Amino acid sequence: MKDAPAQPPSFRLHPQLAADTEAVAELPLSTVRLMNDSRFPWLILVPRRPEIRELHELSERDRAVLVEEVALASRVLARATGADKINVGALGNMVPQLHVHAVARFRNDEAWPGPVWGTGERRPYPAAELARTCASFAEALRSA
Template structure:
């Protein structure tokens, strides 16, 4: 049975599900940051997925990146599957701007996360849910 890793659970807000992946909003207000997590128990690596699910993951990742690009016009979108601290397969999608606090370096380890206040986190989650609702197969998860 699929369960989010405790660290992902603590550091994100669940927005909803695409056909393969749960979509999460990172709770760091410094960066527009969505995370895709395939809803498959015990999954650690992309190459462990069967080819059809690899393609589905890539389609969902590209759809989310395109949505972020259309909504925010970032200078760059970083997409990464890092798993040193959280072994559960998850793909980060981070909009980067030349004006962001870590530019041009990586966001990891650059500075501590700046959490949203409760009202801003709810607003950001609602805004992303509305945008994600335009994607085929998206089912929102409400708080």
């Protein structure tokens, strides 16, 4: 009898991202999550590809899809919030799984003009507001 073939690795959201964020939507490539930090309107896109840490490890085809999904999330954030600037970043110094931040920034937000990462303490949304915010971004992504 032969051994069963090795299963290919499957995508699983990193536990730290699962803990810090809330589900918003599934796009063709990426899982979209809301950072549970009411200080900043902040979406995170995680391409559903296992074992990818860096943008340059994705296939060219996936990168073309990802950049369109990031642009979609950025446009939705800009329209929904009237932000002064959208910040986009893929850092991964703390959580190695490739994920892209899209953050609506305002000249009077608490980190401006610095980056949001590592600034102050995360301030979770009240539960009802968290659900409402996720639903509202989900609808905006669907209808954009």
